[in-house]
Amino acid sequence: MDTLGVAFNEPKRSQEKEKKEKEKNGMDEIDGLGQLTDYRRLCSDLTLQTKKEGFFKDYLSAIVEQVSDEEFEGFTKQQTDRDRVVYCWTLPALHKTMKSFQPSYRGKSADESIKRREQGNEAFREKDYRKALYETQDNEGIVLLEGSLLERTTLALALANRSAVLVHLKEFALAIRDIQLSLQSNYPEKQRYKLYDRMGYCHQQLGETAKARLAYTIALDCLEESDLEPAALDNWRQTVEKSRAKLPSNNPSNNSNNNNSNHSTANANTNALPELVSGANSNIPNASKSLAMEVDDNSGRYYVAADDIKPGQTLVCEKPYAACLLPGKFTSHCHHCFVRLIAPLGCLTCRGVFYCSVECRDEAASTYHQYECGIIDYMIASGSSILSWIALRILTKGKMEDFLEAREELEKDGDGGRLLASARNPDSYSGIYHLATLSHLRSDKDFFDRTFMALFLFQCLRASGYLQTRFRYEEDSLNITEDEIYFASLLLRHLQLLQFNAHEIHEFVQLNEKNMRSTKTVYIGVGIYPTVAFFNHSCRPDVARYFLGTTMVITSTRCVKRGQMVAENYGPIFTHKHLTDRQQSLQGRYWFNCQCLACQNDWPIYDGMTDMETILTCCPLCRGTVQSVNDSYARCLKCKKQSLWEAIRRPVEEITTLYQTAMRLMDLGQVDKAIRVLGVYIEMMETLVADVPVRELLLAQEALRLCLGTYGTKYCATTHLTMKAVTNNTRK
Template sequence: MAESLGIDNQVHKLLAGYGGEKSSEILKNFHGKFSVVDMFSHFWGLEEAHSCLDPEVPPSRKSKSESEKLRGDGNKAFQKKNLSEALKLYSLSILAAPHPPLDSESEKTDSQTVENGDVADENDYEALPLAYANRSAVLFELKQYEDCLNDIERAFQYGYPESLQHKLVKRKEGCTTAMDSSESRPEGLAMYHAVNPPVLADSNPALPAMSSSVKVAFSPTAGRYLVAQKEILPGEILVVEEVHSRCLYQQYLQTHCNTCFTRCLVPLPCPSCKLVVFCSQGCRGKGLSGQHSLECPVLPALGSMNTCLIIPYRIITKLPFATVKDLLAHFRSEKDSKSPLALGFNEKGVYDSNSYRTVYCLVTNQEKRDSRSLFTICAGAFMLTKLLIRSQRYFVDDSLKPFEPSKEDAIAIGSALFHHIMSDLSNGHRYGELLTSGADGTPDIQNIGSWISPTLSLANHSCDQAVITCNKGNLGIMQAIQLIQPGQEVTTGYLRGYGTQNPSLRKEILTNNYLFSCTCRACTEGWPTFNQLPDNYQLKCSQCSHFINRSDNKCSSCGEDFSMDTLTNLSLKTIDQEVGLAVLKFLRMRKDFNMSTIIARQEDLRVTMKVIETMDRYVIMPNKIYANAKAFLAGLLRNQRDYLKIRSGF
C-alpha cells in the first residue's frame, strides 16, 4: 500500500531518521481505530516531518530562451518536411513562451514571470507570436486552414513584428482561397466523433443517477452493495453519473486539455505555467477561473504525484476552504450517528452525486490498514496540505487574500485529505479515452487519468462481474453484461477477471490493493482461465440449477422431468434448440465481425446479448462460449462512446 502512493522513499527517509525504536513508537499512533483527526494532528506535530516532507516545487516559469530553442528545433523539422514533429515542437515553444496577461474576464490571469523570476517586460513576449506564426506555417502545409487562421490571428494579437507581417497576410489569403475553392473539408488531424450520451430509462428517486432496477443494501461483511430489484437484461444501463473529480496522468498533461480531457494537437497554453494545455478558449477560461487556478502555482510538484493524491486535492478544492471546514465536523458526526444505509443521503433523502457529502461518505477501509500504510497515507495528506498553503490560492479570506492557516485549519483540511486518499485507493477508476489510429483503424481504449464518482462506487467486486463500469466523457456509466435476477447482487470488477488472471494472482492483488479476499463463485469454485474452459455446455435444471441428464431428461439432483414442455418448464429439447440457435448466431457473427468497427451494429449487440441471456437462463457456468460472449459484449459496450480518430503519423 505504501508503494502505491509513490512517496515510500520520503517516508522511509523520515522514519529512518528517528531510528528503529523511536519510529516504532511513532507508528503506534497510527491505527485503524484512531480518528483521522487525531492521527493527522500527531503527524503535523512532528518537527522532522516539516523539514523532511516539505515538497519541492520546481519552477514552471515561462522561458524566452527555451521557447526560442524549441522553435529552432521546430524549424529544422519543418525544413526536413517532418510536419508532425514540427507541429509538436512549435506547440511546445508556445507553451514555454512568456505570455502577457489575458484581457478577457473569463481568461484573466496574473502577471507572468520568466527565467529569473522577475515580472516579464514586453521584450520577453516576442517569442510567443513568433511561435504561433511558425505553427501556422505547419498547419497550412497540413491543410488545417481554420487552425492556421486562428494561429495567424494570435500572432497578430500578441505583437508579431510589422516587418514580417506580409508573410502572415499572404498565408491568410492562401487559407481563405483554399477554403473557398475546396469542395470538401480537409480531413482533420484529430477528428472527434460524438455519440449520443447514454440515458436512464427510469431513475431511482433516492439515487437520481441510478436505475430504479437497483437498490442499495448493507451487510456487516459486504458493507454497502447493490441489489437488483427486478430482472435486468444484458445491455441495460444502470447508472449514468457525472464524474465527481478527475485528473490526468502526468504524461498526458501536455497532450490533453486540462479541462475537458480531449486530446489537443493544436493546443492553447496556460499563460502562467508551461505544464498544461487547453483545447479552446472556452476550456481555458474555465480552467483559469476554476480548478487549474488552484493548482497552477504548485503543479510541478502536484502533477508528479500519484493520482490517488491528486484526486483528493481536487475534491477538497472544488469548494472554498471556509465551506469545507464548516461541513467536515457535520459529516464526521453523521458517519458516527447515521446507519450505513443512510450515509451520503442529504436531508431530503437524496444521494446527490455532485455533493461533497456523498463523496465524503465513501468507504475508506481505514480499519483494515496497518500502521505503516496509515502513516504513509497521512504523509501524503501532509504533503498536499503543504502544497495548498504554498499555492496561496486556497487558504484565502472573503477578498481572496491569502492567509497563513492556523494549526487547527491545517489539521482540519489535512485530516480530510487523509480521509479522501484512503477513499480514492478503494474507489478510484481509470479514465479511458477511445481512439483509433494506424492502418487498420482498430479502436483502442487508452487510460489517460483517474476519476471518482460516488454512486458507481457503491458496487462491490466479483471476478465474474455482472456489469461494466467505465467513463464516457465526463459521465460514469454502469451497464449490465449478463442477466441479473431479482435479489442478485449487482457486481463490478476491480480486476481483469477470472478469464485472464488465475486465482492466486487475483487474491494477491485484491488482498494487497483492496484489503479483502474475494468469495465470488469464480474464486470459491476455482474457475479456470478462458483457455482452459470447456467448449461444450451442460443445461441446468430450472428448479435447483443442477445439470439435466440427457439420457432420461431428468435433473441429476431433484429429479425434475424435462421430457415435455409444461406450464412451469420447457422441455430439454426446446431448451436445447433455443440455446443452440443463440450460440450458432453468435459464433457466425463473431466469425464475420470486423475488429476495426468502432461503433458496433445494433444487430451485433442484439445477437451477443441474446446468447448471454439465454445461457444465463439455461446453462451451467462456466463455459468458454459464454465467457467469450460476455467479454465481447463488455468490449462493445465500452466502445459505445465518443471517440477520436487520429490521422496516421500524429
C-alpha cells in the same frame, strides 16, 4: 518486506518492545484479518507513493528513524484523524525533516521558441507536416502569453505557423482556433490578411459559408493596411476575391457546422453522452431508474436491479468529482479533460501541463490549477502516488469557504440513514466524505504513514496559497491554525477513502483501424466517482465501463433479473486469473474475501471451460444429458425419453450461427450491428445455461465490452495526429 520500515538491532529486547517495533514498522495485527501480509503492505504503500524514487520515501524513513518508541506508542493512542494530525505536527522529527517551501515555476523562453519556429518552418518547406506540427506546438508551449510585447509577438507567430501546418493536415477547426489566438496575441497588423484568408479557407472546408465570407471580406480590408508591393497586393486581392466568389449562396443549410468527422474540433472531447436506460434516477444522480440502492451489514451499500436489465444498456453516466492525469501523460493528454493532444495549448504560467482547448485551459486555471501550478514539480519529485494527487485535488477544485462552512455537519457522528442520504447526493462533497475508509481495519503503521503524507500535502496546500494563511513560509512554519488542522485532517481522510473508492481512467486504443481484436485499454489517470463507488465487486461482472474524456459510462454486459445485485469488477476476472490469485489480489488491494458465484464454485479460466456445443447438446424436453442410441436417436439419461438427433442439434447450430455472425460483424468493424447481435446471443445463452461458465458466452461478453469501448474516447495508433508536448530542451 516493508520498504518504509526501520531495522532495530538492539540485543535482548523484551517481547513488549519487539511488539511495539513491529507495530512501528507495519508488522502489527489487523482485527479479523490476521497478520498484515507483505503483499497488503506493498499494496497499501503504493496508494501513497509510486515505485519510482522520490524524496517523500526518504522523508518518511528519516522521520521513522527519529521517532522514539514512546512517541510512536503515543501516536497509537490517537483515535481520530484530527488527533493524529495534531499529534504528528508536534513531533520534532517532522519539522527537522519536512521543511516548508515556496511555489516554484519552470520558466519559458522566447529564444527557444524562435529556434523551434525556425525548425518548424524548415520542416514545413520540406512538406513534412507532422514534423512541422511537432516543432510548432513545442514552441507554443514554451512561450509566455502574458509578458513583454516581444514575447507575445513570438507566441503569435508560433500560433500562426502552426495554423498553417494544421490546414495541410486538414485539422481546420484547430487551425481556426490558433488563428484566433494569434490575432489576440499581437500578430503583426500588416500581415493579418494572411490569417483571415486562411481562416476563410478553413470555414469554407467546414461548410461554414457565412463565416468564410466574413473572413474573406476582412482579409480584403486588411490588405489595405499591408506593406505589399502593388503587384503582390493585386495578386492577393484577386486570389481572395476568387475564393469568396466560389462560396455557395447564403442559405441556412450552408451555414450549419457540418464538420467532417475526420476534422478535430477546438475541443476534441465532443462525443455525445449516451442516454440512461429507463431515464434518470431521482434518488441516485447520474444513474438509471433501472438501479436501486440497498444496504446490509455484510455488503454495505450496493446496487440491485430495479427492473430486468438486458445487455448493452447504459446504467450510469457520471463525471468525476475529481480526477488527475498521470504525470507520465502530462505531455500527451489534456490536463483537464484527458483527450489526446494534437495542437496543445500550454499553461499561461508554468511549462508542465498542456490543454486541448482554451476552454479547458481557462477552466483549470480558474479552479485547481491556479493553486497546483507552483507545486507540480514538488509533487512529481516527491514520488507521491496518483491517489495523493487526487486527495489534494478534491480540495483545490473547490472553495476553501465551502469546506469551512460544511465542517460542522461533516464532523457530526453519523448513522446509516445519513450515510444513505449522502449516497443520494454524490455531486456534493458530503458524498465523498462519507465513502468507506475501513479505518477500523487499519494498522498503526498505515495510519502513521498516511498522516505524514497528509502533512506533506498540507505543506503543498499552504505553499499554493489556497489556505490564505500567513503561516506559509520558513520563519513561522511551526504555527498551525485550527482551520489548517481541519484541512490536514480532510487530506488524511481522503488518503484512506481513495484507497478503496478511486477508479482508473483509461482510453481505448486501437492498434489497427480495421481490426477490432487489436485493441487494448490504456491507463491514463484516476478519478473519484461517488455514484459508481457503490457498485460491489464480482469476479464475473455484470457491467463494463468506458470513458468519454473523464466521464465514466457504465453499461450492462449480462442479463440481471430484478432484485439481483448489479456488480462491477475491481480488477481480477475469473476468466483470466485462478481463484487463489484473485483472492490474494482482492485481499491485498481492497481488504475483503470475494464470495461471488465464480469464487464459491471455483470456476475455471478460459482454457478449462466447457464449450458451447458440449453444454447445449442436451435433451430438448428436460435439458438432461443425452446418450446416443443410433445415428438417428439419442436417449436422455434424466427423463429416459428418446429424441431425434436433428431436434437436438438444430438449436445448437442456430445459436452457433448467431455467435459467429456477431464475431464476424465485430471483425468487420460494424460495431452497432455487432452490439445488437451480441446482446441477443447473450440473452439466449443465459436463458439456456443459467449460471454455468461457457467459453463462447464469456467471449461474447468480452466482445461486447470491446465494442462498447469504441463509443468512448478512442485513439487509433495508425491515423491519429497526437503529438507530445515538450517541457524541456531535450527531444523525447
